[in-house]
Amino acid sequence: MAKYVPRVLINGYGVIGKRVADAIAKQEDLSLVGISDVVADWRVKMAQTKRMNIYASLPDRVDEMRKGGIEVSGTLEGLLKGGGVDVVIDCTPAKIGAKNKSLYEKYGVKAVFQGGEKHEVAGVSFVAQRNYEEALGRQFVRVVSCNTTAICRVVGGLHEKLGVSKVRAVIIRRAVDVWESSRVGVMNTVVPELHIPSHHGPDAQTVIPSLNIVTLAAKGSHNLYHLHMAMVEFRSTIGLGDVIDVLEKEPRVVFVNGSDGVEGLNSIFEISRDLGRPRGDLYEIPVWFDSISVSPDGREAYLIWATPNESNVIPENVDAVRAVTELEVRREDSMRKTDRSLDIVKKLY
Ligand SMILES: NC(=O)c1ccc[n+]([C@@H]2O[C@H](COP(=O)([O-])OP(=O)(O)OC[C@H]3O[C@@H](n4cnc5c(N)ncnc54)[C@H](O)[C@@H]3O)[C@@H](O)[C@H]2O)c1
Structure with missing residues (x-):
């Protein structure tokens, strides 16, 4: 019998979609x-240069995309009707995924949504090292946002191993993604989100x-x-050494040192480029x-990380595909494959 190799389509080829597409190809x-989108801009043209099959996500975009120079495969x-896809990774902008869900339901296709969608869209919010098994065999899964993923990896690890009673965390977010910094963004200011708690804490609770x-x-x-x-309070x-020990063992978490000259987010970005990975x-x-740091009474730890x-x-998107297709039933087995293919390390330098 031929080996089952799940066929994956990326819907939405933006910041996340293009990276997920390359990771799946590995x-x-x-x-x-292939990938599907609704425009014919340089990003989708880049997919064409990489010889990916390109589909129009909406039927009324076919002509426009062809006129724009895209060889639209359909x-x-x-594609879904013809049974050519097992899993769609929906990387469309926030809330579009929810609209696409009925299409995936209609053709019985599995889908992995992103953090811009509400938890309810999928019913399972996913961070591989925390709850891989919850996603096994499910039709829909949501990979949580970048912020929530980071919280679940770092604080989630401390909670699992040491027992956390309370976390209070402050997030300084990037204003805008690099590709659209020419259009929007804030300059020379910091804009607080006045709704407290910000959505990140409740979102972490969808996983933990x-x-x-x-x-x-x-x-x-x-x-x-x-x-x-973050300020993390423990039950005991x-x-x-306990905090360091947990984080040292936690997958997809690494240490950097101010004493090595890692002074800010910029230093980490430079390190990521020096690693020679795609797009840094x-x-x-x-x-x-x-x-x-730990408080003198040993009840609280304080720490700072970059997301x-x-x-x-x-990597979570890759693992989510293995979980929903039950290609791997143990988180360790999927994560090992993903980490090896993407050169994920425990020491950056
Ligand atoms: N940008 C980030 O840093 C980041 C990090 C983690 C998670 N996310 C989440 O990932 C998802 C995608 O975000 P992004 O930043 O990659 O968005 P993006 O705007 O960079 O890309 C979205 C892509 O989807 C396409 N698109 C728009 N409408 C579409 C439709 N109806 N059908 C198909 N394609 C359509 C756009 O043309 C674009 O290529 C969101 O849920 C977001 O919250 C983003």
Whole structure:
């Protein structure tokens, strides 16, 4: 019998979609059918240069995309109807995924949504190292946002291993993505999000329901990476070594040091480019080792980390496909394959 190799289509070829497409193409046990989108801009033309099959997500976009120079292979609906796809990774802008859900339901196709969709769209919110098994065999799964993924990896690890009673975290977000910094964004200011808690804390609870967390957020005037600062209270007394030990073992979390000259988000971006990965992507969460501190009574820890917003959710999307197709039933097995294919490390330098 022929080996089952799930066929994957990426719907929406933007910041996340183009990275997920490349990551899927690198997996030996998954096959990339192509991508679908609604425009013919340089980003979609880049997919054409990479010889990917391109579909029109909406039938009324076919002519416009062809006129724009895209060789459109057909419509997304036509492709799904013909049974050519097992899993769609929906990387369309926030709330479009929810609209697309009925199409996936109509053709019985599995779908992985992104963090811009509400938890209810999929019913399972996913971070591989926390709840891989919850997604096994499901039709719909949602990979949570970059911020939530980072919180679940770092604080989730501390909660699982040491027992966290309370987390309070502050997030300084990037204002806008690099590709659209010419259009929008804030400059020379910081804009607080006045709704408290920011949505990130409740979102982390969709993955780790027992986590008592409140987050506050603000937009900075930069366009790459978020900065998280967390105060973590424990159920029992812990030592600095315990926190370091957990994070040292936690997958997809790495240490960087101020004492090595890693002074800001810019230093981490430079490191990520030096690693020579595509687009300077960083899939891991860099925690400043020098920031990790414990209160004198041993009940609280404080730490600061960077969240590579464009890329930390990419491995989760790959793992989500293996979970919904039950290609791997153990998180370790999927994560090992993903990490090897993307050169994910435990030490950046
Ligand atoms: N940008 C980030 O840093 C980031 C990080 C984590 C998660 N996310 C989430 O990932 C999702 C995608 O975000 P993004 O930043 O990649 O968006 P983006 O705007 O960069 O890309 C979206 C792509 O979808 C296309 N598109 C628009 N309408 C469409 C439709 N109806 N059908 C098909 N394609 C359509 C656009 O042309 C574009 O190519 C969102 O849910 C977002 O919240 C974004």
